[in-house]
Amino acid sequence: MSDKANLVAGRSGPFEVVIGMEVHAQVVSEAKLFSGASAKFGGGPNAHVSLVDAAMPGMLPVINEACVRQAVRTGLGLNAQINLVSVFDRKNYFYADLPQGYQISQFQQPIVGEGSIRIDLADGSSHEIGIERLHLEQDAGKSLHDQHPTKSYIDLNRSGVALMEIVSRPDLRSAEQAAAYIKKLRSILRYIGSCDGNMEEGSLRADVNVSVRRPGAPLGTRTETKNLNSVRFITQAIEYEVQRQIEIIEDGGEIIQETRLFDTQTGMTRAMRSKEDAHDYRYFPDPDLLPLVLEQALVDELAGQLPELPDQIRARMTEEYGLSSYDAAVLTEERETALYYEQASSGQDRKLVANWMTSELFGALNKAGLDLSASPVGPEQLGRLVALVSDGTISGRIAKDVFAEMFESGGEPEQIIEEKGLKQVSDxxxxxxxxxxxxxxxxxxxxxxxxxxxxxxxxxxxxxxxxxxxxxxxxxxxxxxxxxxxx
Amino acid sequence: MSVDKDTVKKIARLARIAVPEDQTETLAGELNGILNWIAELEQVDTEGVPPLASVTGHPLPLRADQVTDGEQPESVLANAPEQASSFFVVPKVVE
Known part of the structure; x- marks a missing residue:
């Protein structure tokens, strides 16, 4: 499995990096996983909280059907095994923002088993990254430590919101691969609509397990860096951890298996001050919840309704439209982009439209700081502009001026050409x-x-x-x- | 399975229960008594029998995805020993 290109040089020779990721993705739903309180982001302190979420005595959890369906749909999108019987367990630990004293999670029998994600890198290579499992669990509340010198303030609005924890196999070999993995996972989740992928709001966050070893040697001891909420932080944390571990090993030291925190200011990781028994979670099946049993018919129904996913669209773009694998990747990362492209290029020169989108349109949007959804040039207009180039009405160079005018004024290409007398002379x-x-x-x-x-x-x-x-x-x-x- | 004094201390710490040193011996004895009594179940041959989650045979009930609860911070905070601006207030716990 060692791949020369991914080795990291140390003073004493090369090291191989081994990375696995645990991603927490907030499920798109109206209500929480086990209560009828709103799952919406924000709200006043403790506003979106039911007595179940606050763990008042005698309150019982009842699972939200939509969250179950979202987990199954996501599992199908990850080409994964759907487990028709799964079990909820209590993961016990004490923290001020966990009022139950345990998190309801799934330990031995998760709702989704093994699957895989394909990642494509800038050098043209593709890698199959194994998914070990996906399970449903509750989010915890939020602690604010900066409101008072000796007190912490607790808001339980997030408490009980449904999360999917998606665990990869340790198949990633570089920070670049890890970045491609999280981007691809985010893309799949957004196509499916089971998670909005908003990393700033914490809808998608990653724990990164990193270890290093000599090529061919057994796996090294890993550290886990928690709660990374951007692709850039994931990359930085991995790069820092790799260098730190290599230095320790080369200085004759040993890596300690521990949980680390990433400091977004310095780009460094540091050990958490937790006691060693912090990980003694004493899982056991939650006596308040029966096993979750799914009908195969429901799984089949959800599979039938799944939208076309980026890999399928990408395959069509490269095979049928003749696009490069890179252009296809750019055009499928966001579903909105793929839809725009399909609409703009329908009946047109597919490659030419792809070029126009990736260069002129994205360039102009970038410069103007706009999202594609706010583009002054709609897909049909762009398609017509490209058609006018294809049929020789205007030259490619003139078309760029017309495009700039369209972007500026939102005008129609034919009208701009007519008004400015830009028609190509072919007489x-x-x-x-x-x-x-x-x-x-x-x-x-x-x-x-x-x-x-x-x-x-x-x-x-x-x-x-x-x-x-x-x-x-x-x-x-x-x-x-x-x-x-x-x- | 046998519980010693150290195990009693560890369980107490995990459960955030203060157990005085002079009671650990007694508690270890009591816990062992309970465990030995339950251990009688080990005499039953359960080879090939799947774990029993419930005797009712009911499936897990599901709720519809509708907001039916919440928006009652006063009730949620009613029993809080300390609160401020609708937050629970607790001794500082910072990692």
Whole structure:
């Protein structure tokens, strides 16, 4: 499994990096996993809290059907085994924002078993990353430590919100692969609609397990860095951890298996001050909840309703439309982008539309700081602009000006071309007249050209294009000019 | 299975129960008594029998995804020893 390209050089020789990820994805639902309180982000302190979420004595959990369906749909999107029988367990630990004193989770029998995710890297390589499991569990509340010098403030609005914990196999070999993995997972979740993927709001956060070893050696001791909520932080934390571990090993030390925290200010990780028994969770089946039993018919129904996923769309783009694997990846990362592209390129030159989107459109949106959903140029307009290039009405260069105008004013391409008189001149009589004029005005250069200065050809093309205001059909200019000069 | 004084101390710490040193011996004895009594069940041959989660045979009931609860911070906080601006207030716990 060791791959030379991914080895990290130490003073004493190369190391291989081994990474596994546990991702917590907040389930899209109206209500919480086991109560009828709202799962919406925000709200006043302790507003979205039922007595179940506050763990008042005698309150009993009742599972939310929609959360179960979301977990199954996600499992199907990860090509994973759906377990028709799964069990909820109590994971016991004490913390101020966990009023029950335990988290309801799934330990030995999760709702989703093994699956996989395909990641594609910038160098063109693809990797199959194993998914070990996906299970449902409750989120905890939130502690605020900066409100008072000696007190912590607790808000239980998040307490009991449904999370999916998605655990990968230790199949990742670099920070780049880990970044590609989280991006791809986020993309799949957003296509399915089971998680909004909003990393700033904490809807998607990752714990990263990192270890290093000599190529071919058994797995090294790992550390777990918790709660990373951006792709950049994931990358930084892994890079820092890899260097830290290599230095310790090369200095003759040993890696301690521990939980670490990432400091977003310094880009460094540090050990948590927890006691060693913090991980003694004493899981046992929750006596308040019976095993969750699913009908195969429900799983089949959900499978039938699953939207087309990025890998399927991507395959169609590369195989049927002839797009490069890179363009297809860019166009499928967000579902909105893929839909825009499908609409814009329908009936058009697929490759040309892809080029226009990835260069002109994305460039302009970036510059204006806009999302695709707020684009002043809609998919049909872009499609029509590309059609006007394809049929020779305007040249590619003029089209860029038209596009800029469309982006600025939201106008229609045909109208802008008409108003500004930008139509490409493909009338051979008109072009011939321009050529004759240019040749007559530059008789000395014509003589030089005929005397062997071939390079002057570009000069003549430039002059003719200039005389036409950029509107002459460049292919025709080239061809007719060549015929005249070489006559 | 046998419980010693150290195990009693560990369980007490995990459960956040203060157990005075001079009671650990007594508690270990009592816990062992309970465990030995339950251990009689080990005489039953359960080879190949799946774990029994419930004797009722009912499936897990499901709730519809509707907001039917919450928006009552006063009730939620009614028994809190200390509160401020609708937050629970507890001794500082910071990692």
């Amino acid at each position: 051979s009589g008109a072009i011939e007249a321009l050529i004759d004029q240019v040749l007559a005005d530059n008789q000395d250069k014509v003589d030089d050209y005929r005397g062997g200065k071939d390079k002057l050809f570009g000069f003549f093309v430039g002059q003719v294009m200039k005389a036409s205001g950029g509107q002459a059909n460049p292919g025709m200019v080239n061809q007719m000019l060549k015929a005249k000069l070489d006559a």
